[in-house]
Amino acid sequence: MSTHISTAATMSQISYTVTFPEAQAHYADVEMNISHLKQHTLVLKMPVWTPGSYLIREYAKNVEAFSVSTKGNELPFIKTRKNWWSINTQGLNDITVKYRVYCNEISVRTSTVDASHAFISTSGFFMYPEGMLHAPSTIQIKPYDGWTKVSTSLDMVNNDPFTVTAPNYDILFDSPIEVGNQDIFGFKAAGVDYEIAMFGNGKYDKERLKKDMAKIIEQETAVYGENPNKRYVFIIHHYLKGGGGLEHLSSTVMGAARDAYTTETGYQNFLSLFAHEHFHLWNVKRLRPIALGPFDYDNENYTTDLWIAEGFTAYYEDIILRHADLIPVDNYLNVLSNDINSVENQAGRKFQSVTDASYDAWIKAYRPNENTGNTTISYYSKGSIIAMLLDLEIINDSNAKYSLDDVMKHMYDEYYKGKKRGYTDVEFKQGLEKFAGKKLDDFYKKYVYGVADIDYNKYLGYAGYKITDALAANNDPSLGVGTTNTNNKITVSSVLRGSAAWIAGINTDDQLVTINGNAINTMQDALTGKKPGDKITVTVNRDGQPLTLQVTLLKNAQVKYKIDPLDNPTPQQLTTRNKWLKL
Structure with missing residues (x-):
């Protein structure tokens, strides 16, 4: 957090009143009052992104009916950037700003308002005065008809749940902030x-x-040795289909x-998602990469x-679910196998490192297209696998004295509590090496900065496990396309890099019509009786015109690890296993 405090910001008082006169139409009205002004020009800003979700979301697009007044007299303003409103405040002591926010995007990171409730994702809702990020504010909420409850980690004012302060x-x-009749x-x-x-x-x-x-x-909490909150709030939205979460300092939305x-x-x-978001109250919200705070709300905040x-x-x-004995060992190993499969079956693992995936989150992670699987890897899934490798390495090398838990606690104590700042890439690597008892240069070169194939059996072997591919002996042919089927029309949605379709020039949006003159009902039926190396003739409809392509089928390269x-683990392997899985 910035320690710079300007005189103007110290003197100014800021309050908001939020009303919902047209909640049924997804609108919230905001009145912002700023008093004790000292500056000649005041610039109000709307953040362009939400911390924890690395995409510029352009929240200013939802703002309308912006107006400024003082003592009932309207004031002129000029919009100087997409999310900046500049007001001449020379000679003024206080102003009232009014604007409306359209809130109709259901997600954990965007505001949603309708007749049943209001979810206020505050970074895309409240404007702030330039240079006053450290200034306190008060929010009064006037609920829509019939709403009786407010849930937020913000402190109440005078025990009034509808008046909170930051x-x-x-x-x-x-x-x-959640407003409505939630359970x-x-x-x-x-x-x-x-x-x-609970809503919904x-x-x-x-x-x-x-x-x-x-x-x-x-x-x-046992990992870090302390729980830094006095109070913590989970806001959980239920829909016919739903998922995802977004962490905050003292709350989470799921x-x-x-x-x-x-x-x-x-x-x-559900418990896995709960554990993920709650773990963030330490890892990210307090123990964090140095680039993630103080935040720049106008631009991308890059980190590797x-x-x-x-x-x-x-x-x-x-x-954590395994350590809390909420899932048996076999269930955990099955989850881990699925994580490995998701990484190994993504062609992009050969082309993007986890550090590059982290840095490019702003332009790639939240903007997938038909070629994403060929060019990228998820820093979630690949990062999770790397954490598993490091955990097993540390447990094995320390004869079960240490684990990744010790690294996390050390880094939390050293940087969040001690230095009161985030860590650099080098500092986190040093923290890992402290408990691994050795340099990790080669590990980083291969798996963090590089895209080398992971030696799973080496690391799982530390705990007396092995990994096998259930599809290794298969000789099934593959065209290498993802498809959609609408009104009995099979359309290509993706083409796997290096596949038979990729080599032959089959494109996304091609409608697959025939193989060797036979109509295609399903891809499985179309390839029945065929084997890798077979040459087939594929007719497609491309942009309304027929096109015939010659294709040589290749072996299906998908893996299914278990x-x-x-059979005969050593005592050291069993010691590592017991420490790793808390048996």
């Missing part, structure tokens, strides 16, 4: 009061959730399907370390 804008933009329940875990605010009629068992959530919280809790797989997936910030958290989301125990 000590600065970094806190305000990190504290979403609220709570519990205490790790010495912290937890509030769970999910089919959940409160008592089971409280018990299992508490186990996760206690297990994650999406879930209403029926997610009714199957063991769905429930485990999202593979740590998100990837390591993705690793912990499942290993993790199994070695």
Whole structure:
């Protein structure tokens, strides 16, 4: 957080009043009052992105009916950038700013307003005065007809839940607000009061959730040795289909399907997401790459370390469930196998490192296209795999004295608590080496900065496991395309790099019509009886015109890995296994 405080910002008082006169049409109205002005020009800004979600989202596009007045007299203003409104305030003591925000994008990072509730994603909702990011503000919420509850991590004013305050804008933009009639329940875990605010009629068992959530919280707190919050809020939105989460300093927003809790797989997936977002209260919100704070709300904030910030958290989301004994070992190994398969079956793993994936998140991760799978790798999934490799390396090399947990706690204590800043790439590597007991230059060269094939059996072997490909003996042919089927028309949606289709020149948006003169009903039927090396004639409809292509089928290169125990693990392997999986 910036320590620079201007005289103008110190003197100014800022308050907001939020109303919902047309909630049914997805509108919220904001009145912003600023008093004790000293400057000649005031620039109001709307952030262009939400911390934790690395994409410029242009929130100013949702603003309309902007006006400025003082003592009832309208003032002129000029828009000087897409998200800046400049006001001549010379000789003025106070001004009132009014604007409307259109809120109709359902996600964990964008505001949603309708007649049933309001979810305010604060960074895309509240404007702030330039140079006053450290200034406090007060928000008064006047609810829509029938709404009775507010859920947020912001502190109440005079015990009024509809009036809250933020000590600065970094806190305000990190504290979403739910308003409506959400189902609220709570519990205490790790010495912290937890509030769970459920919207959307999910089919959940409160008592089971409280018990299992508490186990996760206690297990994650044990990694870092402390839980820095006094109070923490989960805002959980339920829809027919839902998912995703966004972490904040003292709260989290999650999406879930209403029926997610009714199957063991769905429930485990929900707990995994819960564990992921809660783990972020340390990893990212406090222990963070040095580029991620103080934030620049006008521009991209680049870092090469999202593979740590998100990837390591993705690793912990499942290993924590195992450590809390919420999933059996076989379930955990199955989850891990699926993670490995998702990485190994992505052609882009050969072309993009996790550091490049982190840096390019702003232009690639949230903007996938038909070629994304060929050119990129997820810093979530690949970062999670790297975390697993490092965890096993540290446990093995230290004879089970240390694990990745010790690295995370050391870095948290050293940089967040001690130096009160983020870490650099080099500093995190040094933290890993401290507990691995050796240099990790070669590891970084191959797996962090590079795109080398991962030697899974080496690292899993430390814990007495091996990995095998269930499809290794298959000799199935593959065209190498992803398809959609609409009204019995099979259309190419993606082409795998290096595949038969790629080499022959089949394109996305081609409609597949015949193979060897026979109409294509399904790709599986079309390739029945064929083998790798066979030459086929494919007719496609491209932009309304027929085109015939000669294709040589190749072997299906997909893998399906499974993790199994070695037959005769050594005592050291069993020691590593017990430490890793908390057996």
